């Protein structure tokens with residue numbers, strides 16, 4: 001299926017027939033997916049559709065039962081998560097991976113150091129200043145500049161989600177993957193998140209799992225809809241809004257969660 005990007009551009013991510021079973025649960029069934037550089041892609045679907053499992057297969061939390069994962073033109077099917085992170089993949093998780101006892105700035109500093117990518121290194125002090133600057137700039141980008149010195153444990157839920165996005169971004173990824181970044185955010189926070197995502201540098205490719213249709217369909221140029229482990233529809237946000245299957249399954253219910 002064609003995507004909005006030109007066919008001449010090589011894919012930044014290609015999944016070919018990936019399958020994943022957990023014992024008797026067939027969580028992901030023969031998924032093919034191609035994402036081009038700079039694309040904004042949303043992955044939608046009801047609870048249990050297999051979205052997070054696909055994310056885990058892309059980031060390398062575990063391997064597929066069968067099929068192939070290519071990142072930045074390389075076969076990474078059997079490469080561990082930290083190596084994929086070093087190649088330029090950065091992601092958030094549904095559950096927080098922040099350092100609750102450290103400040104916002106220190107979290108972002110550690111993110112800039114590459115802690116999330118699993119390669120913390122000793123930094124000469126000359127570089128320390130640059131990374132601190134990077135951390136502060138990122139706090140501003142995700143709307144946390146007034147909270148720099150505050151401990152993560154003292155942030156609101158919404159602020160923690162903003163920081164998680166900042167932690168993923170401060171590593172300067174080529175591919176950014178966000179797992180339900182709007183979950184639990186207030187309406188005002190969701191609007192801010194949407195603006196921030198729309199303002200991301202064009203060089204960053206974004207894949208987003210999101211139950212909030214306003215956020216997902218505003219940010220995405222292309223949408224992949226999953227159900228029961230498989231991709232059932234792909235299209236532009238307009239096509240997705242007008243698709244009867246999607247409507248029956250998801251949008252028409254008016255529900256965010258079906259379980």
Ligand SMILES: Nc1ncnc2c1ncn2[C@@H]1O[C@H](COP(=O)(O)OP(=O)(O)OP(=O)(O)O)[C@@H](O)[C@H]1O
Pocket residue numbers: 022025026027045046047048049050051052053054
């Ligand atoms: N580690 C695991 N062990 C066993 N079953 C799992 C595991 N991870 C996911 N599953 C199962 O795989 C299926 C797909 O789950 P997944 O979390 O990928 O769905 P999802 O679309 O991300 O759902 P949600 O929107 O609720 O996050 C579900 O039936 C889930 O219970």
